[in-house]
Amino acid sequence: MTAPVRRPAGVTPGRSEAVLSRLQLLVTRKLDGLLQGDYAGLLPGPGSEAGESREYRPGDDVRRMDWPVTARTTTPHVRRTVADRELETWLAVDLSASLDFGTGQWLKREVVVAAVAALAHLTVRGGNRIGAVVGTGGASPAPRRWGPTPPAAPVVRRLPARSGRKEAQGLVRAVAGTEIGPGRADLGTLVDLLNRPPRRRGVAVVISDFLAPPEQWGRPVRKLRVRHDVLAIEVVDPRELDLPDVGVLPVVDPETGELHEVQTADPRLRRRYAEAAAAQRAAIARELRAAGAAHLRLRTDTDWLLDMVRFVAAQRHARTRGTTR
Numbered sequence: 001m002t003a004p005v006r007r008p009a010g011v012t013p014g015r016s017e018a019v020l021s022r023l024q025l026l027v028t029r030k031l032d033g034l035l036q037g038d039y040a041g042l043l044p045g046p047g048s049e050a051g052e053s054r055e056y057r058p059g060d061d062v063r064r065m066d067w068p069v070t071a072r073t074t075t076p077h078v079r080r081t082v083a084d085r086e087l088e089t090w091l092a093v094d095l096s097a098s099l100d101f102g103t104g105q106w107l108k109r110e111v112v113v114a115a116v117a118a119l120a121h122l123t124v125r126g127g128n129r130i131g132a133v134v135g136t137g138g139a140s141p142a143p144r145r146w147g148p149t150p151p152a153a154p155v156v157r158r159l160p161a162r163s164g165r166k167e168a169q170g171l172v173r174a175v176a177g178t179e180i181g182p183g184r185a186d187l188g189t190l191v192d193l194l195n196r197p198p199r200r201r202g203v204a205v206v207i208s209d210f211l212a213p214p215e216q217w218g219r220p221v222r223k224l225r226v227r228h229d230v231l232a233i234e235v236v237d238p239r240e241l242d243l244p245d246v247g248v249l250p251v252v253d254p255e256t257g258e259l260h261e262v263q264t265a266d267p268r269l270r271r272r273y274a275e276a277a278a279a280q281r282a283a284i285a286r287e288l289r290a291a292g293a294a295h296l297r298l299r300t301d302t303d304w305l306l307d308m309v310r311f312v313a314a315q316r317h318a319r320t321r322g323t324t325r
Helices: 013-034 067-073 108-125 165-176 187-195 214-225 267-291 304-320
Strands: 049-055 077-082 088-095 129-136 155-162 203-208 229-236 248-252 259-263 294-299
Touching (some): 067 077, 088 155, 088 187, 108 129, 108 294, 108 304, 155 165, 203 214, 214 229, 214 267, 229 267, 267 294
Antiparallel strands (some): 049 077, 248 259
């Protein structure tokens, strides 16, 4: 089923274009200024082409031991590798109704688009291809006269992998212009689409708030990790972690439209909410760690681009020390 490319509800075309232009300007300026190098990526892989050898250091992957050099020098050496070129980066972009929310400087969906823009910018600089599958809630079905109304069917849109700056900008605009429908995308099915058809080893990125139960998407992520380097980008809003003391707070579920009134003046309620939210985020991190995916958390109330730069720097540092993650 193909998603229409329309403006999201509640977002005017002028604001959407202004936000997208601002995001692309931020990404280009900061990433080019802070991430220097001839071949940089958000999740640099070890590569498959043999490079130079160097002495073994604690933490190096023993599978990359250079035994001939080790035998000649009697000192343990590891073989460095050169990054592969012309790889594919595929994105699984979750645009469920819960992403159309934000109490910080940005909406969660805007941070999602920002992450897509950063990934596209880093990918095309190396001459690689980038593609995406975008999932969102479906259109609301007509209400039944008798019985409950069936839930909206998820909508998925596939954007083919292409190289080139113009094509990458088109992919970002297609993601930004996708309408968020009511309901939740099936994140497990969305991740599974990155395995079909089978592709050569590359980079797979899953961008979501991961509010769906971990048992729905955990196994597909583990399956994806068998063949690809996997990065999970979790988008979080501060109000999903704790509640402010503002008295009676009307809360609307963006996926169902249900309205609830919450008495935030109750300290026990706020404590239970914070504890439940912390347990939920810990379960998400635990499932991603078990799947072997790199995990990056972006918040709507912080400098998400600085968080991405720090993540890339940490990945580079770990890679130069020979570790796998």
